[in-house]
Amino acid sequence: MAVVTRDGETGVAAGASRPAAATRILASRLFTSMAGLDWLAKIWWTCLSISLFAGLWELCWAMGWADEKLLPPPHIFLSNLTEQGKFFNTATRWQVGTSMDEGPSAFESVLITGAATTARVFAGLVIASVLAIGIGVLVRYYRFFDRLVLPTITLLSPVSPIAWLPVAIFLFGIGNAPAIFMVVVALFFHMVLATINQIDTVNTNFINVARTMGASKAQIYVRVIIPAILPGMLQVLRMNLFGAWMVVLVAESTGVGYGMGQVIMLARNTFNPSLVFFTIAVIGVLGFTFDWLLRLAQRRILYWLPDTAERLRGL
Amino acid sequence: MASENAPHFSSKDAVVCRGVGKTWAAGTKRAHEALRDIDLDIKPGEFVVFLGPSGCGKSTLLYLIAGLEDATGGDTWSFGDKVETPSPERSLIFQETSLFPWLTVWQNVSFGLAIRGASQEERRKVAAEALQRVGLIAAMDKRPDELSGGMRQRVAVARALAMRPKVLLMDEPFAALDVQTRARMQDFLLDVWRDSGASVLFVTHHIDEAVALADRVVVFTSRPGRIKTIYPIDLPRPRNLFSREAEAMRIQLTELLRDEVDRAFAEQEAFAVSA
Numbered sequence: 001m002a003v004v005t006r007d008g009e010t011g012v013a014a015g016a017s018r019p020a021a022a023t024r025i026l027a028s029r030l031f032t033s034m035a036g037l038d039w040l041a042k043i044w045w046t047c048l049s050i051s052l053f054a055g056l057w058e059l060c061w062a063m064g065w066a067d068e069k070l071l072p073p074p075h076i077f078l079s080n081l082t083e084q085g086k087f088f089n090t091a092t093r094w095q096v097g098t099s100m101d102e103g104p105s106a107f108e109s110v111l112i113t114g115a116a117t118t119a120r121v122f123a124g125l126v127i128a129s130v131l132a133i134g135i136g137v138l139v140r141y142y143r144f145f146d147r148l149v150l151p152t153i154t155l156l157s158p159v160s161p162i163a164w165l166p167v168a169i170f171l172f173g174i175g176n177a178p179a180i181f182m183v184v185v186a187l188f189f190h191m192v193l194a195t196i197n198q199i200d201t202v203n204t205n206f207i208n209v210a211r212t213m214g215a216s217k218a219q220i221y222v223r224v225i226i227p228a229i230l231p232g233m234l235q236v237l238r239m240n241l242f243g244a245w246m247v248v249l250v251a252e253s254t255g256v257g258y259g260m261g262q263v264i265m266l267a268r269n270t271f272n273p274s275l276v277f278f279t280i281a282v283i284g285v286l287g288f289t290f291d292w293l294l295r296l297a298q299r300r301i302l303y304w305l306p307d308t309a310e311r312l313r314g315l
Numbered sequence: 316m317a318s319e320n321a322p323h324f325s326s327k328d329a330v331v332c333r334g335v336g337k338t339w340a341a342g343t344k345r346a347h348e349a350l351r352d353i354d355l356d357i358k359p360g361e362f363v364v365f366l367g368p369s370g371c372g373k374s375t376l377l378y379l380i381a382g383l384e385d386a387t388g389g390d391t392w393s394f395g396d397k398v399e400t401p402s403p404e405r406s407l408i409f410q411e412t413s414l415f416p417w418l419t420v421w422q423n424v425s426f427g428l429a430i431r432g433a434s435q436e437e438r439r440k441v442a443a444e445a446l447q448r449v450g451l452i453a454a455m456d457k458r459p460d461e462l463s464g465g466m467r468q469r470v471a472v473a474r475a476l477a478m479r480p481k482v483l484l485m486d487e488p489f490a491a492l493d494v495q496t497r498a499r500m501q502d503f504l505l506d507v508w509r510d511s512g513a514s515v516l517f518v519t520h521h522i523d524e525a526v527a528l529a530d531r532v533v534v535f536t537s538r539p540g541r542i543k544t545i546y547p548i549d550l551p552r553p554r555n556l557f558s559r560e561a562e563a564m565r566i567q568l569t570e571l572l573r574d575e576v577d578r579a580f581a582e583q584e585a586f587a588v589s590a
């Protein structure tokens with residue numbers, strides 16, 4: 001019985017969707033050529049997740065629970081994009097005397113400001129990772145280095161990055177340098193400790209195999225310990241990525257240069273909630289993209305790791 | 316102590332231990348003696364199985380012979396040379412897989428050659444030879460996580476063989492495998508052993524495995540590990556493990572081991588009470 005019903009259904013479906021078939025084939029070809037259909041599913045779920053959140057907000061507005069002067073819903077703060085975009089023109093307005101209508105267009109302003117902030121986050125992440133992994137390895141490689149450096153690092157790691165802000169301004173004044181410094185300082189100490197922890201938990205069998213094969217200490221570090229800690233380090237990096245985004249905004253908002261933080265500050269000073277939410281949306285998109293790129297890189301670099309997410313979900 | 320006398324042994328022996336002992340964390344409050352007064356002579360090409368209750372120091376002794384840990388008493392020689400550091404001549408194979416997940420199978424197998432700075436061609440050639448001997452030449456370019464547990468241990472054996480070791484040290488290498496795979500791996504190991512000519516020191520707590528593999532079985536006491544007795548298995552190879560002699564040997568080994576396991580249990584219970 002079941003077989004018959006199913007046959008009937010397929011027949012109907014095939015007849016009805018003849019014109020749609022071509023588009024479907026085209027679309028499926030497009031998506032398989034990208035990276036398979038889970039791509040589409042992932043985008044779909046992301047959109048759904050965001051729409052749900054936005055929808056709830058809109059509902060609150062429609063019911064009159066959310067005052068649109070304080071909590072303007074998405075359709076309001078996204079409506080006058082060109083107006084909002086102009087405020088991102090901090091790059092030029094920051095030089096005294098330039099009028100708001102001069103310089104790059106609204107869209108370009110958003111792009112320039114976003115890129116500036118992103119570049120600072122990226123530079124900070126790279127510098128912090130290289131320094132932290134380097135110093136973490138040195139701490140485990142040389143005992144004297146351990147004794148000399150580790151107490152200070154441990155002492156400084158609980159200090160909030162905010163406390164470093166004056167230092168950043170004293171040392172670097174205004175511009176990119178203090179913002180990057182803030183990102184580095186926010187990540188560096190934790191990442192050193194994380195590196196050391198990763199080294200300590202490397203499978204001793206790996207090290208013993210290398211030793212029996214006649215590897216020197218330097219060879220063991222380069223050929224065994226570094227590749228063995230990479231997965232953990234990238235994980236640490238990803239978790240610190242969002243921290244870096246938070247800190248860079250603080251650095252920018254206190255006047256150490258132009259960027260997203262400046263826009264937020266401007267919005268606060270001019271009491272412009274729409275601009276606040278618009279900026280938050282832009283930051284969200286940037287951070288999300290950054291994390292996604294890092295995940296791609298992680299999969300590229302750590303080709304040997306199996307994907308455990310599906311397995312855990314299947315429990 | 317035995318080691319203070321002039322050692323009497325043939326410098327041709329694959330492994331010689333005289334009065335070897337190991338106390339972990341010696342000189343601290345957590346010091347505990349794992350091994351005491353081990354005297355052992357292993358001939359080139361001999362297959363010796365270490366049998367004993369878990370925690371009696373079998374792995375410790377293997378690490379000492381490999382040169383990965385320092386003994387706190389006595390000395391070990393291998394082919395006349397004192398064991399002080401690890402050497403590619405004495406390869407250790409572990410219970411859990413110890414293949415590097417970031418390298419392919421052939422890169423794992425030729426890791427030791429890479430350490431010595433051999434060329435890519437030479438490394439591939441040696442790896443191919445070693446993999447041929449373990450019947451995994453087809454898996455050459457695979458990654459370790461694409462292989463089954465048994466295949467991974469064969470790759471680990473190939474990696475050891477690629478170094479042309481004179482002594483193969485194996486620490487419960489098949490313990491994590493299922494019974495059928497384990498039986499196959501035992502046959503495989505005997506083939507490898509026969510055509511490599513190396514001595515094999517094989518740790519297990521399975522009596523069946525000991526009878527299937529060994530020329531001699533070294534039975535250990537519970538902690539601190541000492542040699543209780545050395546039991547020869549003089550069955551002809553290939554062995555019929557269902558023969559009456561094999562059965563009789565298993566029974567005798569079981570008897571020998573039972574006292575030690577009982578003692579180990581009593582000790583653990585006493586420890587649990589005191590802790």
Ligand SMILES: Nc1ncnc2c1ncn2[C@@H]1O[C@H](COP(=O)(O)OP(=O)(O)O)[C@@H](O)[C@H]1O
Pocket residue numbers: 339340349367368369370371372373374375376
């Ligand atoms: N690296 C180590 N540090 C401290 N104690 C150890 C270490 N390795 C083993 N031991 C101790 O030595 C004893 C013998 O262990 P082991 O040689 O692993 O026994 P077996 O292999 O026979 O099960 C155990 O009590 C164990 O806790």
Ligand SMILES: [Mg+2]
Pocket residue numbers: 373374375486
């Ligand atoms: Mg053991």
